[in-house]
Amino acid sequence: MAKDRGPMTEAMYYILLALCQPRHGYAIMAAIEEISRGRVVMGPGTLYGVLNRLEKEKLIQLEEDDGRRKTYSITAMGRLALEDEYQRLTALVKDGKGLVEEEGEE
Amino acid sequence: MTAKNNLRKIWWFDEWQVEEIESWLGDMAARGWHFFRRGLLTAVFTRGGPEQVRYRCEIAKKSSPDFQDRVEFYRQGGWEYVASDGHLQIFRAPGDSAIPEIHTDPQEQAGTLRPLFWTCLRRLGAALLLLAAVFLPYSLLYGNYLTGLVLRGSVADCALIILMASILVWTGLGVLAVFQKAKDLRQGLPLEHKKKYSKVLVSRPAFLLAVVLVFLFIAANLVVQVSEQKFILPLPQGDLPVVRIADLAPEAPLYPAEAAEKLDTALNIYWTESSLLVPKQWNSTEYAGLLTEVVPFDTLLVTSCYEARNNWLAARLAAGLVDYAPGRDIYGYDGRKLLKTESAFAALWKYHNGNFHEIIAQEGKYVYHVYYQGRVPEDTLLELIKAKLESLENQLPLGRDGA
CATH class of the missing domain: 3.40.1000 (Protein Transport Mog1p; Chain A)
Structure with a gap:
């Protein structure tokens, strides 16, 4: 991993997920809504800011820019970061599974 | 002339009073006055029907190369660019539509506050320099500014120092406010878009009036001093x-x-x-x-x-x-x-x-x-x-x- 930046924000995580396929701006927003089953709605400001940052950190790359729309896709480094985060989140859920779900059933 | 269809109001807000600005512009739109331009010290509104409008201030530099990209990107998302106020780029969207907020992730938004923080910090620095400049003559005159102040400081001088100190406090509050806002955002608290702004619309003009009075007083004092035979x-x-x-x-x-x-x-x-x-x-x-x-x-x-x-x-x-x-x-x-x-x-x-x-x-x-x-x-x-x-x-x- 490039650097130890700490946990990924939700916005970053979902954008990386969406960019496992090359997509442009609004397609990313639609994909995120679909992937999260309507739970996560991303605003243009958040999307714009995170896309710029992810590109700077080389987790995504610009595939094409036709002047009106920019299409991005995830990089190899991005995939690694995504996998790391996924492992981390899975561990969180797994550790809590026994305790949290038991409480819920009471 | 479209003059009758335009309304000019003095812009009393500081750049860091983002929530108050958004609230005020929204209320004006609800009364039928739509913000479309920033004048030198004013906001210009055009007459229209009363509407529910959301105004949002984005912290970005108009001069940055990707600004036009951003404007287009936001436009595709339903947010229309209206005008700028320094670092603040103001966008609007219909109030009651399903268009998502520009910023849906408070933690990400916290990062955008950085340039605003630096601007406020620079202003605080300028205020400190100004205060030092006011003290400097006493220092030079008497080598010890307190002695100089004691022996030469008239009511007007003291008023001037209080004025400078007020400006220092004001800029300091700005820095603290941005700091606190960023902190709240990082903890997941979104901005309060309907924040009350009435205090600003009263206290700012009052402060300006006080400043004018102090300067008139100082000027009057100077005239008196010069004519005194010493x-x-x-x-x-x-x-x-x-x-x-x-x-x-x-x-x-x-x-x-x-x-x-x-x-x-x-x-x-x-x-x-x-x-x-x-x-x-x-x-x-x-x-x-x-x-x-x-x-x-x-x-x-x-x-x-x-x-x-x-x-x-x-x-x-x-x-x-x-x-x-x-x-x-x-x-x-x-x-x-x-x-x-x-x-x-x-x-x-x-x-x-x-x-x-x-x-x-x-x-x-x-x-x-x-x-x-x-x-x-x-x-x-x-x-x-x-x-x-x-x-x-x-x-x-x-x-x-x-x-």
């Missing part, structure tokens, strides 16, 4: 608070006024001054003796008598003068140290070198600062100062105005 030549007769050569050595001939030209200095002058904390100040300089080229005088007596508002101020003034007094360099020697001595005065500092003496005496709310070069013994001089002090304290008529 220097009285030659020394008037009568019993004055200052210690005179006539009191010490009556037979010593004072230099005539014509001699002043030859020596290129002011001789035998008396003047009064006043400040807020030291309302009565009497000063005199006297030279006496034989006029020769080699030794221009053999008796020198420079007195300053200060009446402060209270004993505490007088004690502080005396201590300040001990540390630094203007004219000390003129009358001699570097590295001179006044020594505090037990005496009949509340506080007394003395220095002597041969025939040259410097004395600072404080009693009650009065301070005497005397430079003396001459053959009269120091004790005589001290007794004379004591006598003058007693007269002052007992409010005996001393012909203060030099009648």
